[in-house]
Amino acid sequence: MTARVALGRKTAAAEGDIVVFQIGLRINRLRSLSSWVPAFMSMPRMLRELSQEESSGLLGYKLLFGSxxxxxxxxxxxxxxxxxxxxxxxxxxxxxxxxxxxxRARTGRGHVGIWHETFLVPAGSYESVYVDMPPYGLAEATGVVPVSRRGETAAQRLEATDS
Structure with missing residues (x-):
């Protein structure tokens, strides 16, 4: 199902501090299925588990493919x-x-790589704008509001999230 496009200029409804966590997997040896398939398959289970538990702290997520x-x-x-x-x-x-x-990594050294980065983002240090887009990224996780509610420019929106 395709998400409905929200016409006009919108911004994420996020308020207060947020945490952005990025995690990824790189397949270094495609033929070493036993090294990377289990890791690849575990992420959907974790995301499903977190999404089904309201008190998990996960606001939302976006799956992305680099290559x-x-x-x-x-x-x-x-x-x-x-x-x-x-x-x-x-x-x-x-x-x-x-x-x-x-x-598995001990026996298949170098066959698959994983990484993660965690960003603690205080209120006032993030802003967003989405023009004629379905909810995406932070807006998909927290909802959208009209951009005018937070400010017409990025600087104004950063000021608005500072409180």
Missing amino acids: LRDFYVVQYWTDKEHLLAYAHQKDKEHRPAWTAFNR
Whole structure:
């Protein structure tokens, strides 16, 4: 199903501090299926689990593809505490997937790479504009409001998110 286009100029309805977490996988050896397929398949399970639990702290995410070998996810979180708590919970999908990845990585050294970056973004340090777009990125995670509610320019929107 294609998302409905929101006509006009919109901005994300996000308020306050946010956390942007990017995580990716790079297939270094395509033929080494046993090294990368399990890691590749674990991400949808984690995202489904997080999306189904309202108190997880995950606001939303966007799956992106860099190339035939590169895949990544941009995630938006309420705070770092929720993100870090999920990473360490033994009864959730992440911890067993991480343990299994490390075990496979020892035998298939260099076959698959993973990376992540975490950005703690305080209020007043982000802004957004979407013109004739379906909700995307932060707006998909938090909803949209008319750009006029936050300011017509990027500088005005940055000021508006400062409180």
